[in-house]
Amino acid sequence: MMWWSGLGLTELLIGIAVRVFIVLICLPIHEFAHGFAAYKLGDPTAKNNGRLTLNPIAHIDWIGAACIMLVGFGWAKPVPVNPFHFKNQKHRKAGMALTAFAGPLSNLLLSFIGVLVLRGFACVKFLPENVDLIYHATYILFYVIAINLSLAIFNLIPIPPLDGSRIIAGVLPDKVSRFFEKYQMVISLVFIVVIFGGMLDGPLSFLQHKAIGGLYGAADWIYNLIGLEGNWNEPIKIMIGLY
Numbered sequence: 001m002m003w004w005s006g007l008g009l010t011e012l013l014i015g016i017a018v019r020v021f022i023v024l025i026c027l028p029i030h031e032f033a034h035g036f037a038a039y040k041l042g043d044p045t046a047k048n049n050g051r052l053t054l055n056p057i058a059h060i061d062w063i064g065a066a067c068i069m070l071v072g073f074g075w076a077k078p079v080p081v082n083p084f085h086f087k088n089q090k091h092r093k094a095g096m097a098l099t100a101f102a103g104p105l106s107n108l109l110l111s112f113i114g115v116l117v118l119r120g121f122a123c124v125k126f127l128p129e130n131v132d133l134i135y136h137a138t139y140i141l142f143y144v145i146a147i148n149l150s151l152a153i154f155n156l157i158p159i160p161p162l163d164g165s166r167i168i169a170g171v172l173p174d175k176v177s178r179f180f181e182k183y184q185m186v187i188s189l190v191f192i193v194v195i196f197g198g199m200l201d202g203p204l205s206f207l208q209h210k211a212i213g214g215l216y217g218a219a220d221w222i223y224n225l226i227g228l229e230g231n232w233n234e235p236i237k238i239m240i241g242l243y
Contacts, residue, residue, distance in 0.1 A: 014136070026148055061075055
């Protein structure tokens with residue numbers, strides 16, 4: 001059954017908008033972050049290949065984009081990185097780990113910005129006739145937060161070809177790293193089967209829920225620090241499971 005089965009017009013449009021947002025905003029920012037981190041460490045490969053840009057056309061993998069629109073799971077073109085161009089070759093593995101971590105970090109930051117905006121809704125007095133508009137805005141914004149958190153958490157899984165495998169390679173012995181490189185294709189295929197089989201849905205959902213709670217807690221702390229107060233309106237409470 002496709003994701004749009006049984007949806008009303010409003011939910012369908014929101015679903016399409018969310019997936020377009022992933023393709024045009026979330027994934028390009030993620031890939032740009034990889035290239036920017038590598039560039040700061042001394043590697044100009046991404047820049048030389050026209051990938052040090054936020055232009056989504058430079059990052060879109062059309063098959064991956066089609067998969068996102070149809071099944072909600074896809075990918076962008078990986079940014080090329082050459083760690084042998086890093087300024088500090090002594091810590092090349094650490095540099096590669098930092099470059100890999102930059103992608104998930106960018107999604108985490110986008111989520112937190114979204115939380116701050118959503119938290120700000122509680123500090124504004126809305127007129128009753130705007131309830132529907134606020135509800136839909138809240139609905140879309142919450143999905144933006146959840147999507148970016150999902151991208152961050154998913155990419156931190158230490159299995160090839162995800163960013164987490166490159167991050168953990170920075171602390172693993174070379175012998176173990178070479179093992180993962182040698183069997184990367186097999187590991188990746190098994191992982192894809194596990195993902196499409198839904199075996200990680202529960203753990204990933206649990207981590208996402210915990211992460212969202214943590215981000216809201218941090219946002220509350222910032223708003224209290226700067227003296228802004230407000231009560232969560234009902235749509236936000238419903239979205240984050242407070243009811």
